[in-house]
Amino acid sequence: MIRVLHSVSNMDRAGIETMLMNYYRHMDREKVQFDFLCNKTKPGAYDEEIKKMGGRIYHTPGLNPAKYPQYLKYMKQLFEEHKEYRIVEAHNGALGVYALHAAKVNKIPVRIFHAHGASITKDWKLPIKLVCKSMLPANMNHHFSCGIAAARCYFGDKVVDNNDYELIPNAIEVERFIFNEKVRTAMRKKYGFENKHIIGHVGRFMTQKNHAFLIDVFEEVSKKDSQAMLVLLGDGELQEEIRKKVNEKGLSDKVYFAGNVGNANEWYNAFDVFMLPSVWEGLPVVGVEAQANDLPCIFSESVTKEIGLSKKAEFLSLQETPLVWAQCVLDKLKESNRKDNTQLITDNNYNISYEAIKLQERYLELYEEQK
Structure with missing residues (x-):
């Protein structure tokens, strides 16, 4: 050994x-x-x-x-x-x-x-x-x-x-991240999200992950979709700063801070859209996980295009306004059908x-x- x-x-x-x-x-x-x-x-x-x-x-x-x-x-x-x-x-x-x-x-x-x-x-x-x-x-x-x-x-x-x-x-362990309707129903019921449109994000609260911009985008989404909610998985040094921004915008009842969880794989099932507006990334494993779950994904153009495995993945410039990003989110919310993406992930060597x-x-x- x-x-x-x-x-x-x-x-x-x-x-x-x-x-x-x-x-x-x-x-x-x-x-x-x-x-x-x-x-x-x-x-x-x-x-x-x-x-x-x-x-x-x-x-x-x-x-x-x-x-x-x-x-x-x-x-x-x-x-x-x-x-x-x-x-x-x-x-x-x-x-x-x-x-x-x-x-x-x-x-x-x-x-x-x-x-x-x-x-x-x-x-x-x-x-x-x-x-x-x-x-x-x-x-x-x-x-x-x-x-x-x-x-x-x-x-x-x-x-x-x-x-x-x-x-x-x-x-990734692909089988853990494949979409499961039963898990989706259970998670959404547990957290009272049954009739909500969930935008999800997984990442540490740090400058790289661009949470401040994410909140600005979600503010625009919530103006047009009263059922929209933002769920943030992770913790980190900027979490309190982001909580403060959420409160100042009057979004406290629409943004859920889940913390550093051990069941991100279950949370992906509860999401409807996945967002990663990072300032930079190498090749984010959360992007692979989200696409294994067949989630519509919106990445910033600062994230390497190599992560675009699925036809449901889209890249937007951080120079675009939060309103442009919000419209993309609203469009992605219409892509509700999810399938088993095991072959896609395997074929791409993940x-x-x-x-x-x-x-x-x-x-x-x-x-x-x-x-």
Whole structure:
């Protein structure tokens, strides 16, 4: 058995972490085991499941530049105590260079950078991220990416044009997300949504996900459709700010904050339209899930076109007004028939039952190559 050490923020329910868990659950764990290098001390929603499957969770001193000597010391000790690690895979965006550099210094032969984002968040950490990004090529020796846009962002045009990277799809457990009329009826009855037209969104409350614009769009929808409701799944640092905006617009009785739930698959059945007006994305797993459920989807043009698997998927510019977006939502609400999309998802290489086997074999190959 080989062990792959994944550098993450923490193992909470979010896009990258959920993708990793999808693959982890479908690995032959007698051949490949996942361990997680968490850079936040906060416990994650997946921690107990990881431990039950035989995975280990480590907590570093964090990705603060001032603590980098501590980080390096921690990693040196970790690799000395656990000489079985030959593969390190970083999922932290540009800051993934921390784990990769520590792995290189400690002579870990397989150092994978896994690109998930098609842009770098422009916050106060931007200068640090840009320096870290410039250091990535010298510290990684394998390129993984969820999609072409993310690969171009982190690896550059030359790597992409030469096809010098490996595409790892954000695959899902398809059967969990196929539309189920009974689940739809039960969910809508449970929450009192029987006669409502539900616009759904799944995503962390952060600048990237563009919740403020989503509320502006929904305000226009609600003016024309008295039965419209907006359901928001997720939590995050901007949640209170968005709640305040909802209250100020007098939409409190029409917007439901579901929180960070473990049954997003059931919620998709209750939705009528799925919206993702993100400022940027790599290749969002929620978009795959929503299309597996055969939901009409509206994505911003900032989301990579690779996510457009279904004929019900539409892309709109964020330069368009909320009114234009609202009209698109109202049109999509008329597309009420839903079908089994298993074949669509499988044909596009997003069925985890098949993709996990491919990734498992790739890890085994990489391990054998470095011997």
